[in-house]
Amino acid sequence: MPSSDLAETCPLRPSTETEWLNGAEVYSRRVFLKFKPSEKNQSAILMGLRDVQTQYDTVLGIYIISSRSLSTSVLLDYFQCFEGVAYVEPEQVMHLARVPGDEHFSSLWAFWNLGQPIQNIPGRSGIDIKAKNAWNITTGSVSSVVAIIDTGVDYTHPDLSPNIWSAPFEFTLTFGDRSLTCPAGTHGIDLYNFTCDPIDVLGHGTHVAGIIGAKGNTEGVVGVNWVAQMLPIKIFNDNTNMSVNPVFAASAIIQLKSIFGSSANIRVMNNSYGGSSFDTTLFNAINELNTNNVLFVASAGNNANDND
Helix, strand or coil, X not given: CCCCHHHHHCCXXXXXXXXXXXXXXXXXXXXXXXXXXXXXXXXXHHCCCCCEEEEEECCCCEEEEEECCCCHHHHHHHHCCCCCEEEEEEEECCEECCCCCCCCHXXXXXXCCCCCCECCECCCCCCCCCHHHHXXXXXXXXXXXXXXXXXXXXXXXXXXXXXXXXXXXXXXXEXXXXXXXXXXXXXXXXXXXXXXXXXXXXXXXXXXXXXXXXXXXXXXXXXXXXXXXXXXXXXXXCCCCCECCHHHHHHHHHHHHHHHHHHHCEEEEXXXXXXXXXXXXXXXXXXXXXXXXXXXXXXXCCCCCCCC
16 A cells, blocks of 8 residues: 555654544544454455555554545444444544643642742642652652653753663664664654654643652752653654654553563653543553553643543
8 A cells, every 4th residue: 555755754643634523633534443353354354445554553453544535434434334343433632731830849839738829829738749748758769660641851951861761772662564763872752753852842741741750959840759760752743732642652661661671660651631532542552551560640631621
């Protein structure tokens, strides 16, 4: 099947075109597909449509189907006809959860709230995570790694650089029939541009990394962990909220754990973004992460919705 230049260089990146389908914002002309184990005619079903490109993720067991001419609805209608299809669904658009900027520990209500006013707004004493009490027990550890799925991280930042993961040797990740090889010393990966450099331009991921693991010193703010290992996985681009799907980050995490063992003991996957409806593919990826001893942590969002 012919493939576009985009698919050759950035195979995980969807089209920039989006649409609304059944109340959810999705990428146009692209779906995720999973067959039932009993289906023996997978190849014949996949070959039944023209002008489609097919990728298969062996870690998650899903096909990524994209087309330059067939609509999302046509792709869904076609694959839903076969009893051997476990599910087929569109790829949701993810949006960053916005965060404000913080400069001083006394401004961090979440860590230690004594009712101090911030920007003339009084706090509520005791409404915090009791950080000081926790720090009497531990201030973090390098034995576990936190993967930050975001806009990347400024790994040169003096408050963050001591706590950024580095690859001890060269490694290769595989997504479908495409591979990404990164050298020793790599600090993470950029899945949007399909490179080994997860540097942050927008600043969102850097802020998130500061909350998780800004080094405890006399500068800036301090993170929940003063000592940590943080591994940035960049899925958003540098201009808008366009992204690759976080299921590919899940696949990367599982592969990294297999490749590096204790040198990349990823135990937490932090996700400060959100979609608009239930996502079966991501749900299954979260369960797969769970079997690999990775906790999936998601932000609650900033829209004041009741999401209990």
